[in-house]
Amino acid sequence: MNNTLAGKVALVTGASSGIGEATALALSAEGALVAVGARRADRLDALVHKAAGEMLALELDVTDQESVRAAVAKTVERFGALDILVNNAGVMLAGPIGGADTTEWTRMVETNLLGSMYTVHAALPHLLERKGAVVQVSSTSGRVASAASGVYAATKFGITAFSEALRQEVTAQGVRVVVVEPGFVATELADHITDPTMRAAAQQMATSMRTLQPEDIANAVVYAVTQPQHVAVNEILIRPTDQTR
Numbered sequence: 001m002n003n004t005l006a007g008k009v010a011l012v013t014g015a016s017s018g019i020g021e022a023t024a025l026a027l028s029a030e031g032a033l034v035a036v037g038a039r040r041a042d043r044l045d046a047l048v049h050k051a052a053g054e055m056l057a058l059e060l061d062v063t064d065q066e067s068v069r070a071a072v073a074k075t076v077e078r079f080g081a082l083d084i085l086v087n088n089a090g091v092m093l094a095g096p097i098g099g100a101d102t103t104e105w106t107r108m109v110e111t112n113l114l115g116s117m118y119t120v121h122a123a124l125p126h127l128l129e130r131k132g133a134v135v136q137v138s139s140t141s142g143r144v145a146s147a148a149s150g151v152y153a154a155t156k157f158g159i160t161a162f163s164e165a166l167r168q169e170v171t172a173q174g175v176r177v178v179v180v181e182p183g184f185v186a187t188e189l190a191d192h193i194t195d196p197t198m199r200a201a202a203q204q205m206a207t208s209m210r211t212l213q214p215e216d217i218a219n220a221v222v223y224a225v226t227q228p229q230h231v232a233v234n235e236i237l238i239r240p241t242d243q244t245r
């Protein structure tokens with residue numbers, strides 16, 4: 001265990017799998033006290049046992065403002081502060097616009113965009129107090145939209161817009177805003193796509209290249225949040241070397 005983040009408190013949303021889980025473990029390995037939130041509490045309980053140091057499991061649904069406020073409050077109650085928010089919870093229900101099941105659009109907007117906004121809103125007073133950092137997990141889809149990812153891309157473009165406004169509002173007060181834009185990472189994200197053709201296409205893409213691993217993104221987050229206070233790493237784009245688009 002390192003101690004670059006000793007005495008720091010982090011909250012990671014969407015920590016029950018994939019990038020969030022790896023990031024929580026990486027922050028813990030750097031000495032941070034980490035609260036981990038997601039809906040699947042059983043997976044969070046298992047994660048706590050793998051942590052290098054103290055970790056707090058919080059059942060959290062980011063689409064529910066009360067749940068978000070409670071998770072932030074419990075983090076501060078347990079660890080006394082909040083220095084780093086990793087806003088990572090997300091869903092990617094890919095599919096074409098025409099004929100889409102619009103309840104999937106609602107889920108994506110409520111989770112990826114509104115959910116991450118609610119979490120910033122609840123965490124901000126604490127981050128301002130500690131001159132902390134917000135890590136916003138966006139995507140390459142937050143830079144380039146493509147067919148069959150219109151709504152997912154819209155949520156990620158939205159995260160970028162919100163993050164830049166947030167940066168301008170809080171950077172002079174010492175809070176750093178980091179947007180992380182991963183390319184294809186091997187996680188369960190695409191397994192939740194309901195359209196069988198889209199799901200198969202994502203799985204095919206995964207086998208066609210050396211994908212990123214969740215730990216690759218976790219390392220980037222650790223890099224950003226361990227810089228000296230005067231250095232703000234505002235944006236990190238990471239693709240697999242083999243990913244063309």
Ligand SMILES: NC(=O)c1ccc[n+]([C@@H]2O[C@H](COP(=O)([O-])OP(=O)(O)OC[C@H]3O[C@@H](n4cnc5c(N)ncnc54)[C@H](OP(=O)(O)O)[C@@H]3O)[C@@H](O)[C@H]2O)c1
Nearest residue numbers: 014016017018019038039040061062089090139185187189
């Ligand atoms: N994998 C990629 O290629 C890739 C690329 C670019 C960006 N990203 C982004 O990276 C982030 C993490 O995705 P991942 O790839 O690690 O996929 P993942 O393994 O499916 O992780 C998604 C996480 O979000 C959580 N989540 C979903 N809905 C939630 C809700 N309403 N409240 C709280 N937590 C919720 C899930 O936990 P529960 O289901 O337990 O709630 C899970 O922990 C997402 O924002 C995704 O858009 C991924």
